[in-house]
Amino acid sequence: MVEKRPALSAAAYAILALGVAIVALPVYVTFVASTQTLDQILEVPMSLVPGTELLANYTAALTSGSERAASAPVGRMMVVSLVVALTVSFGKIVISLLSAFAIVYFRFPLRMFFFWMIFVTLMLPVEVRILPTYEVIADLHLLNTYAGLTVPLIASATATFLFRQFFMTIPDELAEAARIDGASPMRFFWDVVVPLSRTNMAALFVILFIYGWNQYLWPLLITTEESMYTVVIGIRRMIAGGDAATEWNIVMATAMLAMLPPALVVLLMQRWFVKGLVETEK
Amino acid sequence: MAEVVLRHVSKSFGKTQVIYDMDLVVADGEFVVIVGPSGCGKSTVLRMIAGLEPVTGGVIEIGGRVVNDVEPKDRNIAMVFQNYALYPHMSVRENMAYGLRIRGMPKAEIAEHVARAAKILELEGLLDRKPRELSGGQRQRVAMGRAIVRDPAAFLFDEPLSNLDAKLRVQMRLEIQKLSRELGTTSLYVTHDQVEAMTLAHRMVVMNAGRVEQIGAPLDVYLRPASAFVAAFIGVPPMNLLAGRVGEGAFTLGNGLVVRLPAGAPRPPFGAEAILGVRPEHLAPVGEAEAALTLTVETIERLGADTLAHGTFDGNPMVVRLPAEATLQPGTRLALGLVPDEIHWFDPQTQKRLDLPGG
Ligand SMILES: Nc1ncnc2c1ncn2[C@@H]1O[C@H](COP(=O)(O)OP(=O)(O)OP(=O)(O)O)[C@@H](O)[C@H]1O
Ligand SMILES: [Mg+2]
Numbered sequence: 001m002v003e004k005r006p007a008l009s010a011a012a013y014a015i016l017a018l019g020v021a022i023v024a025l026p027v028y029v030t031f032v033a034s035t036q037t038l039d040q041i042l043e044v045p046m047s048l049v050p051g052t053e054l055l056a057n058y059t060a061a062l063t064s065g066s067e068r069a070a071s072a073p074v075g076r077m078m079v080v081s082l083v084v085a086l087t088v089s090f091g092k093i094v095i096s097l098l099s100a101f102a103i104v105y106f107r108f109p110l111r112m113f114f115f116w117m118i119f120v121t122l123m124l125p126v127e128v129r130i131l132p133t134y135e136v137i138a139d140l141h142l143l144n145t146y147a148g149l150t151v152p153l154i155a156s157a158t159a160t161f162l163f164r165q166f167f168m169t170i171p172d173e174l175a176e177a178a179r180i181d182g183a184s185p186m187r188f189f190w191d192v193v194v195p196l197s198r199t200n201m202a203a204l205f206v207i208l209f210i211y212g213w214n215q216y217l218w219p220l221l222i223t224t225e226e227s228m229y230t231v232v233i234g235i236r237r238m239i240a241g242g243d244a245a246t247e248w249n250i251v252m253a254t255a256m257l258a259m260l261p262p263a264l265v266v267l268l269m270q271r272w273f274v275k276g277l278v279e280t281e282k
Numbered sequence: 283m284a285e286v287v288l289r290h291v292s293k294s295f296g297k298t299q300v301i302y303d304m305d306l307v308v309a310d311g312e313f314v315v316i317v318g319p320s321g322c323g324k325s326t327v328l329r330m331i332a333g334l335e336p337v338t339g340g341v342i343e344i345g346g347r348v349v350n351d352v353e354p355k356d357r358n359i360a361m362v363f364q365n366y367a368l369y370p371h372m373s374v375r376e377n378m379a380y381g382l383r384i385r386g387m388p389k390a391e392i393a394e395h396v397a398r399a400a401k402i403l404e405l406e407g408l409l410d411r412k413p414r415e416l417s418g419g420q421r422q423r424v425a426m427g428r429a430i431v432r433d434p435a436a437f438l439f440d441e442p443l444s445n446l447d448a449k450l451r452v453q454m455r456l457e458i459q460k461l462s463r464e465l466g467t468t469s470l471y472v473t474h475d476q477v478e479a480m481t482l483a484h485r486m487v488v489m490n491a492g493r494v495e496q497i498g499a500p501l502d503v504y505l506r507p508a509s510a511f512v513a514a515f516i517g518v519p520p521m522n523l524l525a526g527r528v529g530e531g532a533f534t535l536g537n538g539l540v541v542r543l544p545a546g547a548p549r550p551p552f553g554a555e556a557i558l559g560v561r562p563e564h565l566a567p568v569g570e571a572e573a574a575l576t577l578t579v580e581t582i583e584r585l586g587a588d589t590l591a592h593g594t595f596d597g598n599p600m601v602v603r604l605p606a607e608a609t610l611q612p613g614t615r616l617a618l619g620l621v622p623d624e625i626h627w628f629d630p631q632t633q634k635r636l637d638l639p640g641g
Contacts, residue, residue: 191380
């Protein structure tokens with residue numbers, strides 16, 4: 001802040017504190033609930049002091065899931081979610097790097113047409129084209145498979161567009177120098193373009209990992225077998241039976257577990273993430 | 283090392299033609315500078331020789347081989363770009379080694395080449411730095427190092443010094459001169475800075491709007507400009523050009539003012555339209571009686587070594603180069619004499635030089 005006035009600072013801190021509370025309180029309540037027995041949770045009002053069942057609840061969730069809702073173990077769901085999130089992020093990054101490279105560095109017939117085609121898919125995320133996509137996946141017998149879970153999510157153009165914008169800031173002379181040095185286009189891609197895109201890739205990875213991890217509608221639609229549930233779907237299935245049948249302590253433990261990987265990715269990639277968003281290495 | 287030959291080379295981008303019928307022979311080991319105003323097509327010529335742009339017409343030969351359809355990497359040339367175009371994520375060493383690595387040269391041999399180039403360019407202490415950790419002059423040297431390690435048949439430089447400050451430019455200019463003398467590699471050097479052109483070139487090519495105006499040794503071009511454009515472009519400050527009609531012992535300008543022509547000076551036939559050219563250093567103050575023209579001084583630039591007096595004569599801007607200690611101020615009337623041998627004539631239609639006998 002430029003001005004240093006106590007009243008202003010106090011107000012700013014108050015607003016910040018309020019913001020933190022709005023975000024943190026529900027997380028805290030979830031955490032507390034995940035350490036209590038089901039009976040404790042159902043007491044009114046619910047105690048806001050952590051209980052003693054932390055280990056028991058989390059072990060139960062990870063190894064056997066919610067017994068009453070007959071769900072799969074959350075451990076399994078975490079693996080599914082992880083595979084989906086990683087496949088979606090890496091798949092998107094690889095495909096968009098390549099397609100952006102083609103669009104920026106090659107002159108081929110209908111280049112702009114293809115660019116706009118890709119661009120238009122920005123307006124068609126999975127949710128919009130969900131019925132036809134479901135039809136296609138079903139006809140290809142890809143329901144309840146990793147391919148079915150990930151491929152439709154990979155096929156969109158957000159990242160292509162971002163990489164295109166970045167590639168256009170790389171001076172043409174770099175490509176020309178590489179041509180004179182004898183680098184083939186793919187060699188230039190590997191030796192120059194990919195290393196220069198590292199920070200952008202890292203930033204994008206964070207965003208896409210969270211995007212993949214938090215997918216709800218699509219996995220809900222195409223997974224019918226417990227073994228292919230993602231965590232997000234798992235939570236949803238656990239509370240399907242109505243209040244009485246729901247083991248809230250297990251559900252809350254699962255929710256905490258579901259929050260963990262995205263948070264970890266953000267924490268671990270923070271440095272790269274910020275770098276990728278604010279600076280370009282040229 | 284090799285000869286670079288352009289025969290009737292032309293280039294169009296879509297419908298706009300930017301190079302017209304260019305002929306040029308760069309001899310083996312020769313340092314040729316292409317100079318011209320911005321947008322005249324200098325870079326385009328260089329890029330066609332490098333193979334980065336296809337030619338629209340004509341033939342380009344390097345080392346006796348027609349290279350029109352040869353990929354840049356197989357033309358055995360090295361190019362130095364204005365913005366250096368160093369790979370930002372590679373160290374100086376990797377930048378220089380990259381081309382050799384791609385060509386599959388053994389590691390030990392690459393190290394040897396890089397070490398030698400680094401020594402020549404005094405880059406030894408910087409080999410492990412990234413380009414962003416270098417100053418502009420050092421980056422420029424790395425860019426040249428990248429060209430040298432390859433031992434190419436020809437160097438192509440595209441305004442390599444124009445991103446440097448004035449002092450560094452002078453220093454790098456001398457280094458390039460020294461370097462080219464040591465290596466003796468055929469070089470084509472593009473610049474719009476005529477001082478670079480004058481000092482570096484064995485021969486220079488003056489271009490204007492996609493056409494070659496003149497090819498020749500720098501001094502020849504300076505002393506005998508082939509066209510009014512060259513006369514105005516080469517030389518700081520430029521040659522004074524006055525358009526008018528030749529009369530009896532005099533030259534009458536458009537608005538009626540007269541330049542008296544000294545006896546024995548070559549001149550076009552009586553009554554002919556012509557452009558008279560005279561360099562600022564060839565106008566000397568004389569007594570009123572022998573004066574060719576009288577100029578009223580408007581602005582004065584004291585450069586230390588000499589003094590430039592600017593004025594307007596019959597609506598034409600004129601500059602005179604005077605000794606440093608010349609006493610004058612705005613408003614001073616300078617009676618100026620012409621030296622018979624230092625008068626240039628140009629055809630007003632074709633703008634070409636008119637070679638005339640004395641008379
Ligand atoms: N890729 C292109 N497409 C269309 N026109 C081009 C292209 N490249 C250059 N030109 C045109 O060709 C002409 C010559 O350009 P060129 O870059 O060779 O000029 P230059 O002499 O190098 O100028 P400068 O001193 O500013 O670098 C210019 O009029 C330019 O607009
Ligand atoms: Mg240029």
